[in-house]
Amino acid sequence: MISMQPYQNPTYFLYLTVALLPIMIGLLRGKRYRLYETVISLAFLVLTFGGNVWIQGVSLIGYIIYEVALIFGYFHYRQKKNASWVFYLLVFLAIVPLAIVKLEPVFQLGKISLFSFLGISYLTFKAVQMIMEIRDGAIKEVNLMLTLQFLLFFPTISSGPIDRYRRFIKDYTQVPDQDKYLTMLGKAVHYIFLGFLYKFALAYFFGTVMLPKIQMIALAHHGLSWWVVAYMYCYSMDLFFDFAGYSLFAVGTSYIMGIETPVNFNKPFISKNIKEFWNRWHMTLSLWFRDYIYMRLVFLMMKKRWVKSRVAMANIGYITLFLIMGIWHGLTWYYIVYGIFHACAIIINDMWLRFKKKHRQAIPHNKFTEMFAIFLTFNLVCFSFLIFSGFFDKLYFMH
Amino acid sequence: MKDTVLDILADLTGSDEVKTNLDTELFNSGLLDSMATVQLLLELQTQLGVDVPVSEFERSEWDTPNKIIAKVEELG
Numbered sequence: 001m002i003s004m005q006p007y008q009n010p011t012y013f014l015y016l017t018v019a020l021l022p023i024m025i026g027l028l029r030g031k032r033y034r035l036y037e038t039v040i041s042l043a044f045l046v047l048t049f050g051g052n053v054w055i056q057g058v059s060l061i062g063y064i065i066y067e068v069a070l071i072f073g074y075f076h077y078r079q080k081k082n083a084s085w086v087f088y089l090l091v092f093l094a095i096v097p098l099a100i101v102k103l104e105p106v107f108q109l110g111k112i113s114l115f116s117f118l119g120i121s122y123l124t125f126k127a128v129q130m131i132m133e134i135r136d137g138a139i140k141e142v143n144l145m146l147t148l149q150f151l152l153f154f155p156t157i158s159s160g161p162i163d164r165y166r167r168f169i170k171d172y173t174q175v176p177d178q179d180k181y182l183t184m185l186g187k188a189v190h191y192i193f194l195g196f197l198y199k200f201a202l203a204y205f206f207g208t209v210m211l212p213k214i215q216m217i218a219l220a221h222h223g224l225s226w227w228v229v230a231y232m233y234c235y236s237m238d239l240f241f242d243f244a245g246y247s248l249f250a251v252g253t254s255y256i257m258g259i260e261t262p263v264n265f266n267k268p269f270i271s272k273n274i275k276e277f278w279n280r281w282h283m284t285l286s287l288w289f290r291d292y293i294y295m296r297l298v299f300l301m302m303k304k305r306w307v308k309s310r311v312a313m314a315n316i317g318y319i320t321l322f323l324i325m326g327i328w329h330g331l332t333w334y335y336i337v338y339g340i341f342h343a344c345a346i347i348i349n350d351m352w353l354r355f356k357k358k359h360r361q362a363i364p365h366n367k368f369t370e371m372f373a374i375f376l377t378f379n380l381v382c383f384s385f386l387i388f389s390g391f392f393d394k395l396y397f398m399h
Numbered sequence: 400m401k402d403t404v405l406d407i408l409a410d411l412t413g414s415d416e417v418k419t420n421l422d423t424e425l426f427n428s429g430l431l432d433s434m435a436t437v438q439l440l441l442e443l444q445t446q447l448g449v450d451v452p453v454s455e456f457e458r459s460e461w462d463t464p465n466k467i468i469a470k471v472e473e474l475g
Contacts, residue, residue, distance in 0.1 A: 138454035275432075290433055295453050298437045314434045353429075357413070 001051035005118070006158050007199070007249040019043070020256050024185070027258050032175050037257070044154040049117060056117035063097055063120065067127040068147060070094055075134050075142045087135045094131055098124040106331050119158045121328060125288055126151055130165050132292055139165060146172065155253035159246060161264045161284035171259045184255045191252035199245025207238035219394060228395070232386040239385055240268070243282070272373040274345045277381055294321045314350060319343045329388075338388040345380060400447065400475065404468050407442045411435045421465045426458055449475045
């Protein structure tokens with residue numbers, strides 16, 4: 001049997017429609033058929049992690065047992081004590097499997113990774129988030145079944161969006177009233193059809209039809225040419241429509257199941273600056289980094305008075321955040337440069353915002369300056385994606 | 400308590416708007432950012448003894464001076 005990646009082909013959507021129909025009818029009648037939902041979730045997990053990739057399935061099971069043991073172990077510990085070092089140790093242990101997967105290609109530890117499976121990074125975000133909220137006392141009880149439903153929620157398992165435990169179980173443990181559910185269904189249909197347009201028309205056009213041709217010509221020019229610029233825009237469009245399309249499917253499917261998974265994209269290319277861009281692009285990831293890394297790090301620096309100046313504190317926060325984000329994508333020079341590029345961009349952005357605040361009267365603000373800001377941000381972002389694409393690696397280092 | 404919160408907010412946003420219009424949208428208007436939010440949480444802790452962990456800070460529940468005052472009353 002051949003495994004199926006989520007939302008990749010018509011057969012998957014056919015299975016999905018058939019499987020979701022009873023859930024939909026149930027929710028319309030005000031009921032959640034939990035046993036049926038669980039069976040369906042397991043069936044879709046088998047579809048994605050079974051068949052010819054069953055080794056991934058084994059890794060997933062091992063990984064889940066490990067992370068759940070950490071979460072429950074820490075929860076029981078936290079009811080009695082609250083030492084910082086235990087918390088940091090637990091966060092470290094929760095990240096270890098992902099770190100091994102990311103480090104493996106660098107050290108070439110072997111051809112087949114023992115720990116790797118589709119979606120491991122997204123599961124790690126969910127697990128670490130639970131440990132942090134348990135420490136804060138925000139998660140006051142953990143339930144094994146709910147934790148498994150949260151971690152293994154099949155519509156978002158492969159690439160997010162990254163939900164939050166407390167938000168998820170609030171939806172999962174209740175049934176939306178009929179009016180609300182009908183609105184959600186309307187949105188779901190809209191999202192899924194928009195997803196078809198994004199993923200199977202636009203991403204197909206930019207990514208499958210155009211990109212290989214442009215890449216060939218650009219590489220044939222050996223070095224910088226206008227074709228590199230064409231590649232940059234084409235790649236950026238492909239990246240957006242492909243991932244936004246996938247995210248729309250994941251959110252749409254969640255809505256049909258009565259779960260309001262947060263959206264991942266909100267018109268990122270109309271952002272007027274980089275800061276705004278990160279509030280609109282891959283939002284569940286950037287908000288995760290904001291809430292669980294940036295804000296916590298700044299909180300610590302401020303409370304312990306490690307750093308005096310606010311500006312320095314913010315900048316250390318940005319550099320840490322974007323370096324981790326870069327490394328998370330993979331240990332290659334271009335992902336790390338991508339991270340540093342965005343850290344610099346946002347630091348400069350902040351400098352400009354401070355300058356603007358001081359000289360509000362002297363700086364013109366009108367439709368034209370806004371258009372210019374959008375244009376500048378768009379091009380800066382596309383350039384960062386060109387770095388991210390690894391194209392420079394092919395152009396300069398792979399002869 | 401209310402005055403203390405408003406003083407903190409005015410100080411952090413560098414604007415008296417928060418004192419005159421208690422429904423000012425703090426995040427959408429760009430008056431508060433993540434950095435200032437962390438400062439707000441720390442000031443609430445030191446000046447009013449109200450402990451708000453970062454996890455409990457859901458932006459939509461804290462986005463106007465009125466909402467913040469209500470939250471502090473609830474937690475204090």
